[in-house]
Amino acid sequence: MEDLKTKFMKAALKETQKAYEAKECPIGCVIVKDDKIFVRAHNLKLTKSNALMHAEVIAIDKACRKLGDWRLNDMDMYVTLEPCTMCSGAIIQSRIRKVFFGAYEPKSGAVCSCNDIFNTEHGHNHFVEYEGGIMEKECSDLMKKFFLEMRDRNRRDTQENGN
Amino acid sequence: MEDLKTKFMKAALKETQKAYEAKECPIGCVIVKDDKIFVRAHNLKLTKSNALMHAEVIAIDKACRKLGDWRLNDMDMYVTLEPCTMCSGAIIQSRIRKVFFGAYEPKSGAVCSCNDIFNTEHGHNHFVEYEGGIMEKECSDLMKKFFLEMRDRNRRDTQENGN
Numbered sequence: 001m002e003d004l005k006t007k008f009m010k011a012a013l014k015e016t017q018k019a020y021e022a023k024e025c026p027i028g029c030v031i032v033k034d035d036k037i038f039v040r041a042h043n044l045k046l047t048k049s050n051a052l053m054h055a056e057v058i059a060i061d062k063a064c065r066k067l068g069d070w071r072l073n074d075m076d077m078y079v080t081l082e083p084c085t086m087c088s089g090a091i092i093q094s095r096i097r098k099v100f101f102g103a104y105e106p107k108s109g110a111v112c113s114c115n116d117i118f119n120t121e122h123g124h125n126h127f128v129e130y131e132g133g134i135m136e137k138e139c140s141d142l143m144k145k146f147f148l149e150m151r152d153r154n155r156r157d158t159q160e161n162g163n
Numbered sequence: 164m165e166d167l168k169t170k171f172m173k174a175a176l177k178e179t180q181k182a183y184e185a186k187e188c189p190i191g192c193v194i195v196k197d198d199k200i201f202v203r204a205h206n207l208k209l210t211k212s213n214a215l216m217h218a219e220v221i222a223i224d225k226a227c228r229k230l231g232d233w234r235l236n237d238m239d240m241y242v243t244l245e246p247c248t249m250c251s252g253a254i255i256q257s258r259i260r261k262v263f264f265g266a267y268e269p270k271s272g273a274v275c276s277c278n279d280i281f282n283t284e285h286g287h288n289h290f291v292e293y294e295g296g297i298m299e300k301e302c303s304d305l306m307k308k309f310f311l312e313m314r315d316r317n318r319r320d321t322q323e324n325g326n
Contacts, residue, residue: 051233051257052224061215070214085280086256089249089273094214110252115283117248 008032008078009102009135015042015055016080016142022047026142029055029079031063031072031096038075039063055079056087060094071095080139082109082132088117091128098129102139171195171241172265172298178205178218179243179305185210189305192218192242194226194235194259201238202226218242219250223257234258243302245272245295251280254291261292265302 002010008030015028019042027043041058045051056079063072076098077091082105091099099118101111110117111130118128165173171193178191182205190206204221208214219242226235239261245268246254254262262281264274273280274293281291 045233048227049231049233050224050227051235052220052227052253053233054256057215061213064211064213064215068212070208070212070216072214084252084256086249086252089247089252090215093217093247093249120278 004035005078005100005134008037008076009080009100009139011037011040012078012080012102013135013138013142015040016139019043019055020142020146026146027055027079027081029059029077031059031075031077033072033075039066052086054084054087056083057090060090060096064094073097076100078134081105081143082111082113084108085110085115085117088115092118092126095126096128098131100134101130101132102135103143104132104136167198168241168263168297171200171239172243172263172302174200174203175241175243175265176298176301176305178203179302182206182218183305183309189309190218190242190244192222192240194222194238194240196235196238202229215249217247217250219246220253223253223259227257236260239263241297244268244306245274245276247271248273248278248280251278255281255289258289259291261294263297264293264295265298266306267295267299 011030012028016026019028020026024043024046030040031038039059039062041055041062043055044053064070072094075096077096078100080102082101088110104113106113108114118130174193175191179189183189187206187209192204193200194202202222202225204218204225206218207216227233235257238259240259241263243265245264251273267276269276271277281293
């Protein structure tokens with residue numbers, strides 16, 4: 001039988017597909033409570049023309065509204081890519097218990113690649129646990145495809161414009 | 164004549180009063196474009212039962228919606244307290260040009276007190292400038308009052324409960 005980590009990361013991966021179809025960088029996320037999916041979200045930054053609309057921020061917003069509380073103490077997050085600084089900060093603010101992420105983000109990952117936010121954030125008696133590299137290949141495959149296609153599109157556009 | 168920095172920080176201070184009246188930690192913020200106030204916001208975390216509802220995040224959300232763009236390139240933020248990790252990350256994500264803040268936050272300020280987010284964030288060709296300590300005393304006075312009153316209230320509650 002599939003373990004829970006795989007099950008929840010697969011649900012986050014389903015969300016990446018929705019982002020991809022919307023021409024967004026394909027990042028997906030679910031928040032889990034009592035071993036059940038509480039909310040699902042995917043990146044909507046371009047669709048909403050809003051810098052805040054990362055999958056993790058949308059998921060936290062949905063979870064707070066659904067629960068009617070700013071504290072998501074006993075909830076875990078599954079996200080396909082290592083969170084950035086904003087999202088890591090939002091995870092701390094909402095008191096999420098543990099973050100499971102898929103692919104590492106060497107350019108802007110704030111959990112362990114470029115920073116160590118969960119261990120360096122002060123002023124809170126709350127420490128977020130984390131585990132990276134879950135279904136890493138599956139989580140990075142669609143992102144790689146997305147960026148290759150974007151590069152091709154940009155190249156074509158440049159050629160068509162005669163530059 | 165009053166300089167622009169003082170004018171905009173006074174506008175942010177007006178927002179703290181609204182937060183205080185709503186029994187929120189009194190933090191206020193304005194975002195400025197072309198030397199005019201573009202949006203105003205104050206902390207609404209408890210009112211909205213939502214961990215994301217810091218003044219800065221609400222202001223960025225409003226500004227993106229109003230502009231119809233995720234990039235707030237030529238805008239500056241005035242906020243009464245040094246931003247936390249989440250808000251500093253949101254400032255980077257939205258490409259805000261410069262942050263002016265009032266009081267330093269020794270316990271969780273991510274700009275210069277506990278962290279150095281604007282200088283350590285990688286993966287973006289965008290560096291946010293900042294200047295702290297603007298109208299510092301005025302910005303911290305209402306916060307001090309708020310925390311003293313909260314402490315008194317908690318003490319009274321404890322005594323009334325006979326503990």
